[in-house]
Amino acid sequence: MPIVWLFLIVIAISAVGYVLGRSRALHSAGGDSRNLHSLPTFYGANVALKALIPAFGLLIAWLLLQPLYVNSQVSGMIPDTAIKEGSSRSLVMAEVRRTADGLNNAVSQGLLTEIEAANPNADNAEVTRILKEAGQVVTSDITQPVLLAAQKHRVMNTTGYSIMSVVIILAALAGTGISWWQTHAEYRARNVVEQGVRALLLAAASIAVLTTIGIVLSLVFNTWEFFKLYPASDFFFGTTWAPSFSGRGGASDLGIIPLLWGTFYISLVALLVAVPIGLFAAIYLSEYASPRVRSIAKPLLEVLAGIPTIVYGLFALLTVGPLLLDVFGDGGLGWMKAGTAVMTAGLVMGIMLIPFVSSLSDDIINAVPQAMRDGSYGLGATQSETIRQVVLPAALPGIVGAILLAASRAIGETMIVVLGAGAAARLSLNPFEAMTTVTAKIVSQLTGDADFASPEALVAFALGMTLFILTLGLNIFALYIVRKYREQYE
């Protein structure tokens, strides 16, 4: 039974429960709702919630746990001898899952009967042919242990899901029944329902924590796997980045230094563009501009922040790169060899960051008390002298915080560097050369066809971990500086 149907059935049960609970409460109060402890709807909602919550909780838990259980059971069926040289248990298991999916497809398309699909003595070549006909991608030949495991996998999953459907419908019915039976005029339905809703609200709020845990766990586990295959010291201190392609053998050099250098260099160029423009724009907008100018210029600048990064990436690749190549390339100064370079990506990223720096700085400059400006004017200072010598020093910690936040955005930016910065990892000082960044390499290592167990793919998780820690550190530091400053004037 598809999960959608199960979902709808549970909702239908709880809807029926709502009506039943409400009518039972009214009935026990003699049809007069004034004799009830709570409003009649609360009695209905009580029954509905008690049908829904356990059933859906069970559904989610079951969906998460069943694959784990089936995998561990089936994985034990595969003898070590069936795992080929250079392969691993997880790869064989992926093959098993693909075969099981293929068997399912073949049965649903009518190419195989249930009995044939479960036949342990089936001819491997014949099964392979049928699976291919059913549109499933399988390797050239299914081996006997894989076929057996796939059949077991399929049977366990099918029975698992049927048991699940029954259990969940029973849970929903039981929830409805018990709460319906509990319902009477004195039952404190409102308090119960409100407790339940409050728990749901808390669960929703906890998703943020779960997300963070998910990020950290997925990064840590895979990074750990990576360091088992590749020495950590070579990763952190290696100065060459040269992954071999898709498991063709040969050692890969996976040093992070050139990637970090590229990341910092591009971010530096971006900040050199964004900080002066953004800061001066913020100063002008908050100190000089008339309300009319401000109301036009500020939203226009903020449009730059609302444009998706893929647009900037394309802009870098197809407009800015060729433009820079015309000026600095072979036709001009001869410094640049291709359109994709540190300068291209940095410049475009700088444009993207302008509104980021300007609107944060604008808020901070506006937060400087007017009394400080008035004091300065009273001593005879001009407006620019006041800004330079009074307002900016007072706002400095906040501005530094804003710049740090912009830097963390620059480090984590992906699309602009993927399209605009090139793919070669280099340690060079020339800003007109192509370099690459941590984010660009995460994309290229995980979008290839390398398998997830190889160091070439797992390195992306170690890179992600580095990126996560770097940006998190910068953010926390920036917020610390901003908070510390704010307390001074409040």
Next chain:
Amino acid sequence: MTDASMQSPETGRHTVSLTASDARTKKRAAAEKRFRAYGITAIATGLFFLIVLFASILSQGIPAFQRTVVSVDFTLTQQQQEQAEGTLFKTKAYSDLFISELNSELAERGISVDFDAAAIERLLGKVGGTIRTFYAENPDKLGEPIEFDLAASSRVDGYFKGRVSRDTLQDSRFLQLSDLDLVDALKEAGIIKQVFNWPFITGADSGVDNPGGAGIGASVVGSFFMMLVVLCLSLPIGVAASIYLEEFAPQNRFTDLIEVNISNLAAVPSIVFGILGLAVFIQFMHLPQSAPLVGGLVLTLMTLPTIIISTRASLKAVPPSIRDAALGVGASKMQAVFHHVLPLAAPGILTGTIIGLAQALGETAPLLLIGMVGFVARGYPDGFLAGFTEPNSAMPAQIYTWAARADVGFYEKAWGGIIILLMFLLTMNIIAIILRRRFERRW
């Protein structure tokens, strides 16, 4: 204002004028002007970049909305069809018929140009096959005049749009210099012309060798399903989380933990969410790769902090007197929030949600990692539910795919795709602004 002019009445009536400022004052005034000029320059630079960006999007993207077609009035009689079906090379027979029709149309307009069947094939692809299939499917159209709009090849299209010119063209099996004479003649005759490119808007992606046939429609559908997932998950979860944090959360460690987590998640690079999606949804849960469902889940986690932050702001904006009044007439805390505070905060919440959705719509990096790029979305999903689980592309991922392809013809498509993407974003933002203007209350 300056001390020089203040002193002047007593000391230097003869040397210092009240009306003319001295050197130091001038210097300070100049510095003031310079400083102001820096500010204006900075804003002008920012706006200049904005204009350049939009100019390059528009100038390079608008051609994607036009395509070059050859439209010929063509009549095929029953007899001709039977004859053609009787020959050995059936499609060639049809193309010969087409060529003779084309010749007669050119002669009618008094234009003479030499061309052969090979040139037609370079210009229009396999014409005969197209015509044959059409009549095989619509036998009732036999004998009636039909106007055929046949798409010109990508290089002829490029010639019309200035991408290919006579000077740069090299004779190849795709296009020869002599073919351009034919194109010019057809253009003079009004047979070859540019029309609005509907297939680009409604079509699906094509293979790497056919930029002319690539359309963005399928990926718009993919994006739609993703946004549906994001909306259905992030709005209820975001609102529930904000209500808890704003109205019910006790002051304790766990609340602090949630708050810190939300503000940190808002600043985590989007690619890290992609890694999360890959590891949790695809590797661990074995959800299908490239599916809008997975994309939607990842984008939900990414948009949640944005929605929570804006929802909390609009809940905070509802004055406490509303809550007090509700509690005063005997409502429970929960009733006060759900019956009174939430409806008043709804416009603000909706605005924040739309802006969060707009952000999610343009996000690309996480989609790359969950496999939306390797996949060529060649068609629409089979049904509503299949739309969530069948592999598909999404608008930004499709644009990236086109930008990464070698054929220059795809760049035009990428820019065109950006125009469509930006139009969606613009619409969403305008809706948000209208909502805010119309419904937001100032207390």
